[in-house]
Amino acid sequence: MPSPMGVVRHNWTRSEVEALFALPFNDLLFQAQTVHRQHFNPNEVQVSTLCSIKTGACPEDCAYCPQSARYDTGLEKERLMAIEAVVNEAREAREAGATRFCMGAAWRSPRAKDMDTVLGMVKEVKALGMETCMTLGMLDEQQAQQLAEAGLDYYNHNLDTSPEFYGEIITTRTYEDRLKTLENVRAAGMNVCCGGIVGMGEQEDDRIGLLLQLATMDIHPESVPINQLVRVEGTPLAEQEELDPFDFIRTIAVARIMMPKSHVRLSAGRETMNDQTQSLAFFAGANSIFYGEKLLTTANPEESRDMQLFARLGIEPEKYQVTEEEALSEPTVADQLAAQQFYEAAN
Numbered sequence: 001m002p003s004p005m006g007v008v009r010h011n012w013t014r015s016e017v018e019a020l021f022a023l024p025f026n027d028l029l030f031q032a033q034t035v036h037r038q039h040f041n042p043n044e045v046q047v048s049t050l051c052s053i054k055t056g057a058c059p060e061d062c063a064y065c066p067q068s069a070r071y072d073t074g075l076e077k078e079r080l081m082a083i084e085a086v087v088n089e090a091r092e093a094r095e096a097g098a099t100r101f102c103m104g105a106a107w108r109s110p111r112a113k114d115m116d117t118v119l120g121m122v123k124e125v126k127a128l129g130m131e132t133c134m135t136l137g138m139l140d141e142q143q144a145q146q147l148a149e150a151g152l153d154y155y156n157h158n159l160d161t162s163p164e165f166y167g168e169i170i171t172t173r174t175y176e177d178r179l180k181t182l183e184n185v186r187a188a189g190m191n192v193c194c195g196g197i198v199g200m201g202e203q204e205d206d207r208i209g210l211l212l213q214l215a216t217m218d219i220h221p222e223s224v225p226i227n228q229l230v231r232v233e234g235t236p237l238a239e240q241e242e243l244d245p246f247d248f249i250r251t252i253a254v255a256r257i258m259m260p261k262s263h264v265r266l267s268a269g270r271e272t273m274n275d276q277t278q279s280l281a282f283f284a285g286a287n288s289i290f291y292g293e294k295l296l297t298t299a300n301p302e303e304s305r306d307m308q309l310f311a312r313l314g315i316e317p318e319k320y321q322v323t324e325e326e327a328l329s330e331p332t333v334a335d336q337l338a339a340q341q342f343y344e345a346a347n
């Protein structure tokens with residue numbers, strides 16, 4: 001007997017997911033929106049800000065990435081930022097309404113000599129009352145533990161695509177390496193942010209394969225970024241054929257149905273989507289965006305455009321979920337106020 005919709009399951013089969021992808025578009029969206037409403041306020045979207053704390057010169061060969069040292073994309077390299085500069089950006093992001101601050105470094109994995117700086121960033125951004133997230137490449141058990149002890153709430157490490165298509169995109173680290181990092185992050189008690197990219201030339205089978213990997217984990221990633229390829233000149237995927245926007249929306253909808261309690265995030269690629277496509281993505285169950293001028297190194301829709309779209313759709317930024325421990329400690333719910341200001345600024 002099929003399980004009722006909206007129940008959190010970890011035993012999805014390929015044929016079930018194929019059947020979801022094969023649904024008529026309206027039926028799929030109806031299911032996704034129904035599941036979405038069981039677990040979330042459909043008119044709230046989580047707002048995060050992303051800061052590139054170390055840019056470019058990455059030794060990895062991810063075929064989509066302008067930060068790889070192997071591709072000539074004209075990207076300006078930047079060394080690891082100072083803690084103070086990162087905290088200033090976080091404060092500005094908080095004032096603009098972001099409740100989560102994500103810090104990304106273009107590394108294969110963090111070097112021992114950089115760990116103290118990175119841990120300092122986590123502690124100080126956390127002290128601003130924001131949720132913290134980092135993406136630093138592969139982590140061993142000890143590094144994951146150190147980050148967790150510093151107060152890191154989320155670690156982002158994407159699987160990118162299906163295990164079968166993965167070798168077409170990256171050769172310098174294996175799928176197993178990625179799963180191992182995710183395991184270390186979980187073992188250290190942090191939340192997982194993990195998703196992938198669509199539009200890299202993969203088939204629907206690969207989108208199914210990626211979602212199966214994510215939705216059959218013992219605990220679903222709390223955040224699932226679904227990126228649309230940004231075709232950056234100089235990267236091997238610069239000439240990749242454009243993705244049909246409906247295939248992108250279908251992927252969002254199926255992710256929502258398979259991982260009903262996760263935040264599904266519209267990440268890279270949002271700047272090339274028109275307002276209608278973004279709205280459809282929200283209807284399909286996407287409920288998290290990055291807000292800010294830059295999404296690591298690719299352009300992000302201007303902040304005001306996001307605010308205007310939210311206002312036109314009656315969407316409000318999701319309030320930061322204060323934990324019991326935080327509620328009992330000083331300060332604050334400053335982020336909630338900031339979120340309110342963000343919405344008011346849009347009106």
Ligand code: SF4
Pocket residue numbers: 058059060061062065066067068105106107108137
């Ligand atoms: S995606 Fe990350 S690991 Fe891959 S090249 Fe870019 S910065 Fe490096």
